[in-house]
Amino acid sequence: MANHALNLNPPDATLHISTHGSDWLWAAFSIFTFSLLVMIVLDLMRPRGTRLFHQIAIVILATFTLGYFSMASDLGATPIPVEFRGHGSDPTRQIWYVRYIQWFITFPLLLLEVLLATGLPLSDILTTLFMSIVVVICGLVGALVHSTYKWGYFVFGVFALFYVWYVLLWHGSNTAFPGSGALRPGYLQSAGFLAFMLITYPICWACSEGGNVISPTSEMIWYGILDVLAGPVFLFFFLWHLSGVDYASFGFTSGRSTGTAVSEKPPVAA
Template sequence: MGNHALDLNPPNADLHISVHGSDWLWAAFSIFATGLLVAVALDIGRPRGTRLFHQIAVVVLTTASLSYFSMASDLGATPIPVEFRGHGGDPTRQIWYVRYIQWFITFPLILLELLLVTGLSLSDIFTTIFMALVLVVSGLVGALVHSTYKWGFYVFGLASLFYIWYVLLWHGTRTTFAANGAFRTQYIAAASYLSFMLFTYPLCWALSEGSNVISPTSEMIWYGILDILSGPVFLFFFLWQLRSIDYSTFGLKSGKYTDKHVTQAGAAKAAEAGVVA
C-alpha cells in the first residue's frame, strides 16, 4: 500500500519523503491504530465513571492514527522554500501541517492526562495547556516561514516549553496528591519521561524544518519514533500505573445535571427510609 502512495499522491515539493519514508509511516500508523484498538478495549472494560484517563488515550490515539494515515498517503503537506542548503536555486521542502494539527489536539490532552492526578489548580492546568498550544503553533508558523524570522517563533516555542517543564518537574511535584500521595512517585516517573521526550522535539525541528540539515524521510523517522514513545508507549505506561489507584480519590466528577439529580434522589430515598424506620 505504501509503495503506491507516492504514485497516487505525487509529492508537491522538491525535497520530499521517499517510498521508504512512506513505508515507515504506514508501519507507524499500524502501531497507532493497534494502540487505539487496545485503548478502546481497555476503556470498555472499565466501570462507568472511571474511564476519563482511558478515554483521553482513545482521543489521542484516534487523532494520531488519522494523522499518520494522512502522512503515509503523502497528504497533508505544503511546499515551503528552504532557508539553508539551497543548492541549485531555492528548492522547496514538504512541511507537514497535518502533524501540527495532530499535536495541537494530542499534546494538551497528554498533559491533561498527567496533570489531573496532581493537586494543581484548574487555572494552573489551563495555563500549562495554553503553553502547549503556543509551542505547537510556534513550531507550525516557524516551519511555514521561509526567512530567518522562523527562529523567532522557535524561541517563543522554547520559552513556552520551559514553562511546561517548570510545571511538570517542579510545581506539579510539590502539590498535594490524592490518596495520601500514593501516586506521587508514579507521577514523577511519568513527568520525567515526558519531559525528556519533549526535549528531543525541538532538536528534530531545528535540524529538519528549521535548518534543512536532515531529509524529510529522516525527519519522518525521527518524529515517528518520538510520537510513538510519547503517545501509545507513554499512555499505556501511565494507565498501567493507575491500575492500583482508587479512582474516586482523584475527586473527578462529571458535573452532569443527571448525575446530581440521581445523587439527590438517592439521598432523598435514604432519608425517607430512615424516617420510616
C-alpha cells in the same frame, strides 16, 4: 498500499519523503491503530464513571492514527522554500501541517492526562495547556516561514516549553496528590519521561523544518519514533500506574451510571 501512496498522491516539493519514508509511516500508523483498539478494550472493561483517563487516551491515539494515515498517504503537506541547500534559488521542502494539527490536539491532552492526577488548581492546568498550544503554533508558523525570522518563532516556542517543563517537573510534583500521595512515584516517573521526550522535539525541528539539515524521510523516522514513545508507550505506562489508585480519590467523576456508585464526593467544580 504504502508502495503506491507516492504514485497516487505525488509530492509537490523538491525535497520530499521517499517510498521508504512512506513505508515507515504506514508501520507507525499500524502501531497507533493497534494501540487505539487495545485502549478501547481497556476502557470498556472499566466501570462507567471511571473512564476519564482512558477516554482521553483514546482521543489522543485516534488523533495520532488519523494524522499518520494522512502523512503515510503523502497528504497534508505543503511546499515551502528552505534555506542552506539552495544554489541560486532555494529548493522547496515538504512541510507537514497535518502533523501540527495532530499535535495541536494531542500535546495539550497528554499534559491534561498527567496533570489531572495531581493536586494542581484548574487555573494552573489551563495555563499549562495554553503554553503547549503556543509551542505547537510557533513550530508551525516557524516551519512555514522561509526567512531566518523562523528562528524567532522557535525561541518563543522554546520559552513556552520551559514553562511546561517547570509545571511537569517542579510545580506538579510538589502538589498534594490524591489518595494520600499513592500516585506520586508514578507521576514523577511519567512526568520525567514525558519531559525528556519533549526536549527532543525542538532538536528534531531545528534539524528538519528549521535548519533543513536532515531529509524529510529522516525527519519522518525521527518524529515517528518520538510520537510512538510519547503516545502509546507513555499512555500505557501512565495508565498502568493509575491502575492501583482508587478513582474516587481524585474527587471527580467522568459520568454517572444508574446503580453505579463511584464516589460520595461531588464533582470538582470548574
